[in-house]
Each structure stands twice: as C-alpha cells, then as structure tokens.
Amino acid sequence: MPENTAPATTANPAVQSALKAVEAQREAVKEFPGKAPGLVRxxxxxxxxxxxxxxxxAAEASYREALEAGKDLELPTEVMxxxxxxxxxxLDFSGREAESLPYYEEAISNHEALGGENAExxxxxxxxxxxxxxxxxxxxLAEQHYLRSLETLENKRGRKSESVACVFNNLGSLYYAAGFPDQAKEMFEDGLQIRTEVLGERHRDVAxxxxxxxxxxxxxxxxxxAQKHFEKSLTILESQLPQEARSYEAIGTDYVAMLEIIGEEGKAAALKKRMEKVLAAV
Structure with a gap:
C-alpha cells in the first residue's frame, strides 16, 4: 500500500492531528489488516x-492513497x-477538469445508489x-447533467428553493454559451422568479x-x-455598497458596453460618470 509522501503543511494543527491519526491507523493495519477501513477514513x-x-x-496524495487502501475492501459505499x-x-477546482470527470461520475453513482439525502x-x-x-x-453532456440535477432537486426540495434557482441560472448560461438565447432567457426568467420569491426583491443573487x-x-x-433589467440590477447593488462594490462595477461595465453597442453613447457616458462617483464614495 503506497504511503502519502507529498509534503504536508505540518505547522497546521488540524494537519498535525490528522497525520498522527493516519500513522496510528497504518500501524494498526500492519498488525490487523481488518483495520484498513479506519485508515481510509x-x-x-x-x-x-x-x-x-x-x-x-498533499491533499491529492492523501485522497488517492485512501482510494488505493479501500480498493479491495468491502467498505460502506458512502465512505468511498x-x-x-x-x-x-x-482536481476540478485546481484547473484539472478532465482528470476530475471519472471521479465525479463514480461519486454520483455511489451517492445515487445510497438514495435519501445522498440523492441531493x-x-x-x-x-x-x-x-x-x-x-x-x-x-x-452539460445539459444532460443539469437537467438530471434539476429533476432531483425539484423532487426533493420543491421548485421554490435557491438550489433549484441556481440550476436554472446555470442552464441559462449554458444555453447562452451554446447560442440559444431564447432558451437562455426562459431559464433566466425561471431562476429570477424563484430567487425573488425565496430571497426577496433586493437580494444580491436577484441582481x-x-x-x-x-x-x-x-x-x-x-x-x-435589457436596459430595464440592468438598471434594476444596479439599483439593488448600489443599495448594498460597499459590500457589493465589485459586482456593482462588473455589472455596470457590462451595461456600459451594451449601451455603446446599441448606439446610446450619451447614456453610456452618463452611467460611467455615475459609477465613478458612486464607487469613489465607497
């Protein structure tokens, strides 16, 4: 069984404690192989x-060693x-998306087999x-998984939940990127309606x-x-400055770009000045 040889952040108390537990489990496995499930955990x-x-x-090495240690054991499905x-x-959040795919697929299969809360x-x-x-x-493939996710979350939590609204928003972004703005608009409208009802009209996610x-x-x-929605979005975020300064600037910049594209240079210039003044006061 390979040991984790990656450098550890030993100055961290939580890492130190976990390392001691792993070493204790490794010793136990040498004497009693049946203790391997404890090593995996x-x-x-x-x-x-x-x-x-x-x-x-180091984290990757530990997870891979855990998978190797549990490969030939009859462990509870949830552990693996x-x-x-x-x-x-x-792997996904470290920019190694392609490498993450088989682990996502196996984990999804495991959780779905367990049912109950694991389905969520x-x-x-x-x-x-x-x-x-x-x-x-x-x-x-992205659409397939979004739709499966949406179906499960609607069944478990009902349509009026933030998690369902999030998937609608993600579906909208997918359809927009794929060149289907009509479908994107429909998904964004559904997500907006749910978020407004669940979070209130002045929430940052509504913006x-x-x-x-x-x-x-x-x-x-x-x-x-489009202008009406942009204006409402900026009004919500402006009321929540300075916390939402970054979102306010990003959305305002998108709005300015749109105004310039459609030939509304005067409105675009006025919005720029307004944004500069608002952000300078933050």
Whole structure:
C-alpha cells in the first residue's frame, strides 16, 4: 500500500492531528489488516485538512492513497463516495477538469445508489460536473447533467428553493454559451422568479439574475427590456455598497458596453460618470 509522501503543511494543527491519526491507523493495519477501513477514513480526514490548509498536492496524495487502501475492501459505499467526491472537487477546482470527470461520475453513482439525502449530494455533484463539461464545450453532456440535477432537486426540495434557482441560472448560461438565447432567457426568467420569491426583491443573487436576463434580452434585440433589467440590477447593488462594490462595477461595465453597442453613447457616458462617483464614495 503506497504511503502519502507529498509534503504536508505540518505547522497546521488540524494537519498535525490528522497525520498522527493516519500513522496510528497504518500501524494498526500492519498488525490487523481488518483495520484498513479506519485508515481510509483517517486519510480522508487528512486530505480534507491539507486541502483546507491550501496544500493541494498533499491533499491529492492523501485522497488517492485512501482510494488505493479501500480498493479491495468491502467498505460502506458512502465512505468511498466521500473520498471520490473530495478528489473530484479538488482536481476540478485546481484547473484539472478532465482528470476530475471519472471521479465525479463514480461519486454520483455511489451517492445515487445510497438514495435519501445522498440523492441531493449527487444532484449537486451533477451540477458541478455539468459546469465542467460546459467549460470543455461539451454542451450536450452539460445539459444532460443539469437537467438530471434539476429533476432531483425539484423532487426533493420543491421548485421554490435557491438550489433549484441556481440550476436554472446555470442552464441559462449554458444555453447562452451554446447560442440559444431564447432558451437562455426562459431559464433566466425561471431562476429570477424563484430567487425573488425565496430571497426577496433586493437580494444580491436577484441582481445577478437580472443581469443575466438583461444579457439574454440584448442578444434577442430586446434592448428596452435589457436596459430595464440592468438598471434594476444596479439599483439593488448600489443599495448594498460597499459590500457589493465589485459586482456593482462588473455589472455596470457590462451595461456600459451594451449601451455603446446599441448606439446610446450619451447614456453610456452618463452611467460611467455615475459609477465613478458612486464607487469613489465607497
């Protein structure tokens, strides 16, 4: 069984504690091979601590060792599902999307087989996997996983939930990127409606949904609607400065660009001055 030889963030107390637990389990395995399930769990905990400490190579090594240690054991499905989930997300968020795919697929299969609350975990993982496929321009696969995620979350939580709204928003972004603005607009509208009902009209996520919807409307040449949605989005964010300064500037910049594209140079210039004044006062 290979040992984790990646450098550890030993100054971190959580990592130190987890390393001691792993070493204790390794010793136990030498004397009693049946103790290996404890080693798998200890390596998972160590990997989590190393990941939280920012030591990605060490965390990856711990997760891979855990998978190797559990390969020939009859472990509870959830134990291995959690390790695969951790490795998949670590690889994905480290910019190694293609490497994360098989671990996502296996983790999803494991969680779905467990059912119950694990079905929701699988749905969230499908959402992650869909994002990964979208980044790889595999739009059909991304759509498939988003729709499966949406179906599960609607069944478990009902339509009026933030998690469902998030998937609608992601579907809208997928359709927009794939060149289907009509479908994108429909998804953004559904997501906006849910977020407004669940979060209230002045929530930052509602502002983001309005921005997305504005972009789709502009693509469909409905620039009056696009301007209305952009203005409402900026009004929400302006009321939440300085916390939302970054979002306010980003959405405002998108709005300025749209105004310039449609020939509204005067409005664009006025908006720039307004934004500069508002942000300078933050």
């Amino acid at each position: 200890a390596l998972q905990t160590l990997g989590d601590a190393q990941r939280d400490a920012g030591d990605v190579p 599902a959690n390790v695969r989930t951790s490795l998949a997300t670590l 975990v699988a749905a969230q993982l499908r959402n992650n996997l869909a994002m990964t496929y979208k980044c790889m321009d595999k739009f059909a 983001q949904s309005l921005c997305n919807l504005a972009t789709a409307c502009h693509e469909l040449k409905d620039n009056d609607a």
